[in-house]
Amino acid sequence: MKRTYIMMLDSFGIGAAADAEAFGDTGSDTFGHIAQACAEGKANEGREGPLKLPNLARLGLALASKESTGQLPAGFSDDVEIIGAYGHADELSTGKDTPSGHWELAGVPVLYEWGYFSDHTNSFPKELTDKILARAGLSDYLGNCHASGTAILEELGNEHMTSGLPIFYTSADSVFQVACHEETFGLENLYTLCQIVREELEPYNIGRVIARPFVGTGPSDFARTGNRRDYAVEPPAKTVLDKLKDSGGEVVSVGKIADIYAHCGITKKVKGTGLEALFDATLEEIKLAGDNTIVFTNFVDFDSHFGHRRDVAGYARSLEYFDSRLPELMALMGEDDLLLLTADHGCDPTWPGTDHTRERVPVLAYGAGLEAGSLGRRKSFADMGQSIASYFKLEPMEYGESFIK
Numbered sequence: 106m107k108r109t110y111i112m113m114l115d116s117f118g119i120g121a122a123a124d125a126e127a128f129g130d131t132g133s134d135t136f137g138h139i140a141q142a143c144a145e146g147k148a149n150e151g152r153e154g155p156l157k158l159p160n161l162a163r164l165g166l167a168l169a170s171k172e173s174t175g176q177l178p179a180g181f182s183d184d185v186e187i188i189g190a191y192g193h194a195d196e197l198s199t200g201k202d203t204p205s206g207h208w209e210l211a212g213v214p215v216l217y218e219w220g221y222f223s224d225h226t227n228s229f230p231k232e233l234t235d236k237i238l239a240r241a242g243l244s245d246y247l248g249n250c251h252a253s254g255t256a257i258l259e260e261l262g263n264e265h266m267t268s269g270l271p272i273f274y275t276s277a278d279s280v281f282q283v284a285c286h287e288e289t290f291g292l293e294n295l296y297t298l299c300q301i302v303r304e305e306l307e308p309y310n311i312g313r314v315i316a317r318p319f320v321g322t323g324p325s326d327f328a329r330t331g332n333r334r335d336y337a338v339e340p341p342a343k344t345v346l347d348k349l350k351d352s353g354g355e356v357v358s359v360g361k362i363a364d365i366y367a368h369c370g371i372t373k374k375v376k377g378t379g380l381e382a383l384f385d386a387t388l389e390e391i392k393l394a395g396d397n398t399i400v401f402t403n404f405v406d407f408d409s410h411f412g413h414r415r416d417v418a419g420y421a422r423s424l425e426y427f428d429s430r431l432p433e434l435m436a437l438m439g440e441d442d443l444l445l446l447t448a449d450h451g452c453d454p455t456w457p458g459t460d461h462t463r464e465r466v467p468v469l470a471y472g473a474g475l476e477a478g479s480l481g482r483r484k485s486f487a488d489m490g491q492s493i494a495s496y497f498k499l500e501p502m503e504y505g506e507s508f509i510k
């Protein structure tokens with residue numbers, strides 16, 4: 106029986122990419138800097154001391170990081186019995202965003218330039234927002250800037266609730282984000298507005314519109330909810346997910362995977378909010394998975410709760426939680442099953458600003474008869490897509506070199 110489990114630790118980079126300089130990210134290292142802070146006793150909220158990831162270490166995480174950066178992350182040893190194939194991959198895609206990372210992993214790098222709203226204030230062109238407002242029947246909107254999604258709620262959340270005007274903001278990514286209160290504005294109204302934005306963005310080549318619903322009564326208790334929705338454009342070519350689906354296989358999305366692939370190549374969708382719920386849902390789907398199935402989970406909290414929020418201790422705590430649950434997943438694996446752990450970009454919580462960081466990602470592959478040891482430096486995340494194609498005996502992808510025969 107052939108089944109692949111892809112665990113996407115959103116934003117878990119392992120060292121600056123070869124081209125990090127072009128992004129202002131030279132020296133960034135999500136994993137390395139978290140480990141460093143932990144070893145120095147600077148990440149003790151809700152956890153303590155050096156970062157402990159024994160299961161990921163046995164899969165080769167620390168050694169992959171060493172091969173990426175030239176040094177072992179603080180608190181990790183190379184004297185560990187390695188049970189998996191481990192490597193690190195550079196990104197071919199032009200951007201350090203979520204869709205690019207996910208699509209490239211599935212064999213389709215984004216080689217064109219996305220559109221960006223690069224101006225930090227007055228970010229959106231008036232002719233665009235005029236069209237959106239007219240279609241949505243709104244008189245005006247708030248925001249119109251680059252912002253952290255939680256900071257902008259503190260700043261504009263109250264005004265939004267009293268005026269009923271949506272908050273529009275963006276970031277260094279190719280995104281148009283819309284924050285609205287779930288109760289005062291209404292969740293369905295927010296989704297409808299985002300659909301209008303998606304349609305009006307057609308000429309701008311923007312990767313994603315993101316609905317950012319929140320609840321609460323004021324800045325002290327505003328909280329974003331799990332009803333976030335991503336409206337991505339479709340990948341520019343068939344991904345390995347499409348190919349497996351077209352060949353009659355099953356592709357199960359857990360979390361926001363389906364949204365990120367614009368629902369292409371997916372046969373079943375399961376949602377969950379938070380690391381624990383997503384891990385539970387993943388285990389349930391693995392138990393149900395038949396032959397020729399991919400179960401693909403995105404663990405978004407690493408990125409949205411900790412990376413973007415520059416919360417080192419929170420990131421470390423969640424990594425340790427994730428690691429502690431890995432044995433449950435591995436116990437469900439059949440002899441021929443393949444487990445892949447990776448990331449889509451970096452989001453170094455020690456880095457200035459609140460944006461992603463251009464980093465290499467871990468490529469941890471386990472099972473399916475793979476020999477334990479180094480896979481070295483991979484030129485593209487697409488090596489994973491090519492390997493999955495080869496594993497399921499699908500037509501080869503256009504990009505990527507397989508590490509599975």
Ligand SMILES: O=P(O)(O)O[C@H]1O[C@H](CO)[C@@H](O)[C@H]1O
Nearest residue numbers: 252253254276278280409413
């Ligand atoms: O600050 P928040 O709203 O979490 O937004 C972040 O999330 C988006 C998607 O990763 C990024 O573009 C960044 O802007």
Ligand SMILES: [Mn+2]
Nearest residue numbers: 115116203449
């Ligand atoms: Mn991401």
Ligand SMILES: [Mn+2]
Nearest residue numbers: 408409413461
């Ligand atoms: Mn992000």
